[in-house]
Amino acid sequence: MSNDIQEVKKESSSYATGLGSLESVHVFAPATVANVVCGFDVLGFAVNEPGDEVIMRRKDKPGITISKITGDDGRLPLDPAKNTVSVSVQHYLDSIGSSDIGLDIELHKKMPIGSGLGSSSASTVAGLFAIKTLLGDDTDPMKLLPFAMKGEEMACGHGHADNVAPALLGGFVLIRSYDPLDVVRLPSPKGLYCAIVFPDVDVPTREARQIIRNKIQMKDAVTQWGNIAGLVSGLFMQDVDLIGRSMQDVLVEPVRSMLIPDFYKMREIAMENGAVSFGISGSGPSVFAFTRDEETAKLITQKLQQHLTNIKIGSNGYVSPINDGGPKVIG
Structure with missing residues (x-):
């Protein structure tokens, strides 16, 4: 990742002197669904809501x-040395030789922390897109990815990209490689909707990673490879049925599902009400279902939330198509 940061330094050094003309900017960055069932650490997509907002001002x-x-x-800490937003922005400024610039940041969390929806990555991406906009840096947004991964490393101990890449680029992404970093943006079928439900239970990302098996059987690996290939093929072919058949996880979900109350009952409810597929968002506890239309997504969200209410668990629900735009300036 250090090589990627050096490349940004070469391409963006001119902004150290130009520094743009804006005095402030208000940015939104979207939540994301990582892993997408079978694609542990290599697949993710962005949604329209929820998300986080950053207001950045010169000082x-x-x-x-x-x-x-x-x-x-x-x-979350107000100390800029301990907050993922300010830390990633500082890495970016250091890379372009503008470490002495004065900035003030407001962070407005519009999504739950620890939800499995990329809360830290949405904040980090909003901050990086804000500084990029404030300085008038028109380089490829992909160049911000190594800095966003620095924020993820601080947040959960592992600088993975399956949340920050879709938050930054929008759409569906594949992380083909981490060394060197190679991110591929994938197509997705028009009309594909996502129903998301966040149960009010605590599943910390670090702990959720620790329970994953370090060794797997070859037959399970082959099954997983086939499902990942099938999901990517389904996206390119716009084949929703193939997408649904491929979204099965024999490696991670069987373990992580134990941390989510009534996970398999919620899957049953979703599939009985028209879901194409169902799984865990990121490390959980949020769950999501793909549907062919918005009305089905709304129905499934309602049914899942009602079930959680019946077992005395609060929840938040969201319905969204796949967000193709990524972060955006909103003021």
Whole structure:
């Protein structure tokens, strides 16, 4: 990843002197669904909601400050050395020789922390897109990915890209390789919707990674490879049935599902009500289902939330198509 950062330094060095003309910018970055059932650490896609917002302003005094964080119930640090947004922005500024610039950041969490929906990556991507916009840097947004991965490394101990890449680029992405970093944007069928339900239970990402098996049987590996290939093929062929058949995980889901109350009952409810597929979003506890239309996605979200209410678990629900745009300036 250091080589990727060096490339950004070469391409963006001109912005160290130009620095753009904007004084402030307000950016939204989307939530993401990582793994997409069978694609552990290599597949992810962005959704329209929820997401996070960053307001970034220039200030005269050099250095980065965080003046406000909302929507986090006091859980996130205001210390710029400990917050994923400011840390990733600082890495970016260091790479282009503008480490002495003065910035103030407001972070507005519009999505649950620890939801399995890429909460930290949405915040980080919003911050990086904000500084890119503020400085008038028109290089390829893909160049921000190594810095976003630095934020993920701080958040969960592992700099994976299956959340930050779709949040940054929009759409469906495949992480073909991490060394060297090679990210491929994939097509997706028009009309494909996602029903997402976040049960109000705690499944920390670090702990969810620790329970995954380090060794697997060859027959399970072959099954997983076939499903990943089938899912990618289904996306390119616009074949929703193939997508549904391919979204099966024999490696990670059997273990992580134990951390999510009534996971298999929720799958049954989703499939009985028209879901194409069902699985865990990221490390959980959020679950998601693909559907062929918005109305089915709304119905499944309602049914799943009602089931959780019946077993005395609160939840948030979201319905969205796949977000093709990624982050955007909203003010």
